[in-house]
Amino acid sequence: MQLYQCLHPEDTSTTERDLKTVTLQAMVVARRMYNDLGFIVGDRAIILVEEQSTWSVNIVFRALSYLIQTYWENLIPNRQRIYQAAPLRLPKPELYVVYTGPKGSRPDVISLKSLFFDSAKCDVESQECDVDAKIHVIYDTTSKGILSEYIAFCHELDRQIRIHGRTQKAFEEAIRICQDRNILKEYLEKRKEELMDIMDWLYNQEALDKEYLEEERQKARAEGEARGEARGEARGKAEERLCSISNLMESMSLSAEQAMSALKIPPDQRAYYAERLSHPAS
Helix, strand or coil: CHHHHHHCCCCCCCCHHHEEECCCCCCCCCCCCCCCEEEEECCCEEEEEEEECCCCCCHHHHHHHHHHHHHHHHHCCCHHHHHCCCCCCCCEEEEEEEECCCCCCCCCEEEHHHHHCCHHHCCHHHCCCCCCCEEEEECCCCCCHHHHHHHHHHHHHHHHHHHHCCCHHHHHHHHHHHHHCCCCHHHHHHHHHHHHHHHHHHHHHHHHHHHHHHHHHHHHHHHHHHHHHHHHHHHHHHHHHHHHHHHHHHHHCCCHHHHHHHCCCCHHHHHHHHHHHHCCCC
């Protein structure tokens, strides 16, 4: 409720009872579709809020993916309804990212259309983009209320991690210091254990993601080496065939085509060998 009031201070009539949480949940630890926070305000708006400490414009695509998935899971339980004649009743989406790094020259709004489908970068046929999504970026310098406290908490957590590493000590110190400074104090007092579990899960998940990426890199490297070996074997076989063709041509005074026929070289490969015979050094 405090977050919604930060985003919409002009709305003085909405109460907690008007808010419904629709955050996508991670069902498994491995590859998953989940977001940081999502809630519906009555039937008027669906608000998705993400957080990132490292700048990435790909948050636009991720947020759009979260939005579509949230619509599917929460507003269209019977998916056949999308084929009905009457229009679906969908709350208006609002997409935000809380960026905890320095603002610098970064924009307040980032757009899928302008970032990925800029007409200056496209050919004539794709200058018009049919889809867009805009993310409102909230920075430390523009945040207020509970958002400002949340960003301050993230900064303190980062500082403690630099001191103690990704350990329980870092989490505990960040929570203690923020409580002493009246940063998210009420939330931290009520939900310290829950928050500890969440942070432990997040950082373990980050480690799992790195492990998964490393596994993928090793897999790709192994596949590349296998392909290299296969290409090496193919090159070796080609050189043997080329030598056999040359020997036949020399010993039996055959033309290149006759020699390849005698060796039963497939017709679709003969142009290659003919070219190699014409240019022995290539």
